[in-house]
Amino acid sequence: MIDVRTAGAKGLGVFAKKLIPRGTRIFSERPLLTIHGHDASTLYPAVKLLNTKDRDAFMALSSFRDRELDLMRWSVVLVHTAQNTISSLLHALLGRRGFALLNNRNSLKDHVEALSIFRSNAFNIGPKLGTSLFPRIARINHSCLPNAQGNFHEPLGKFNVHATRDIQADEEVSLNYLLETGALRHVRVDKLSRGYGFDCACPACDMSGKRGMKGEERRVAMHEVLKAFIERPMAGDISDKEAEMETMKAFIELYESEGIAGKELSNLYLKAADISFGMQNLKGALVYAAQAARLDRDTFGEDHPDYRKSLEIVNTFKTVGHKSRTV
Ligand SMILES: [Zn+2]
Incomplete structure (x- = not known):
């Protein structure tokens, strides 16, 4: 292979x-x-x-x-x-x-x-x-x-190492050595240079092309969304949940538009499921949890305990949904 x-x-x-x-x-x-x-x-x-x-x-x-x-x-x-x-x-x-x-x-x-x-x-x-x-x-x-x-x-x-997206013939297989997938370029480049001694020239770090520029713009925009959410005064009502949900969606969109999958994205989906559930949107919660489980299946494999855990969450939402319909 x-x-x-x-x-x-x-x-x-x-x-x-x-x-x-x-x-x-x-x-x-x-x-x-x-x-x-x-x-x-x-x-x-x-x-x-x-x-x-x-x-x-x-x-x-x-x-x-x-x-x-x-x-x-x-x-x-x-x-x-x-x-x-x-x-x-x-x-x-x-x-x-x-x-x-x-x-x-x-x-x-x-x-x-x-x-x-x-x-x-x-x-x-x-x-x-x-x-x-x-x-x-x-x-x-x-x-x-x-x-x-x-x-x-x-x-x-x-x-185990799993392909988080289709890898074409002759394409290099790559992993992210950093924990901060959403970090801005200068932060990533600095960490990689100090920790591993190389200048990252991946498509996200290469600012000579459209790909890198566009990705960096998306990351900057995402940081603005996050900042606005953190600085937002809490209203103590449903609007807090709505604002949190919008922030999660912005993160999910960034990851997906950049083609980043794996555990970070599945965590975002689980968080979105949790917020939806808190907003009593069971249908939404189930959709997000199912997305998380799909990502975990690809990242961990069906035999991994973490995948089984996310399946369990999906099934719990299904059971709760079923009960609330039959009550
Ligand atoms: Zn890079």
């Missing part, structure tokens, strides 16, 4: 070999390495335990280092390799294994490299589960207008 090949300035990328329809599970991968909490000290020993093939796959991933983080990592690394350094220094001084020192210096370098790679490629899969690296999925590049989304399937113990 996919191919890993060069993606220009981005290095390697993942490409569709043929049309990948929306909702397709493109990847389903077990973690190669996981760190729980902030305990980075467990990483290097875990890397060393990998078999040669897995370790090579890991070390071949790209990494981005910035000075500040690098210094931090070096200090973490030093603590955990100090023991080895001392023993090999002793060996060296005693003349028994003079080369050990050099070896150790290499392992220190490897250790920093391993942490950089991990940080540049790992996904946070939840507070309980930690941060994990999936070497095949790590090859997927970023786009602010992604055509795929990843999520962890806890019962399967796998990270």
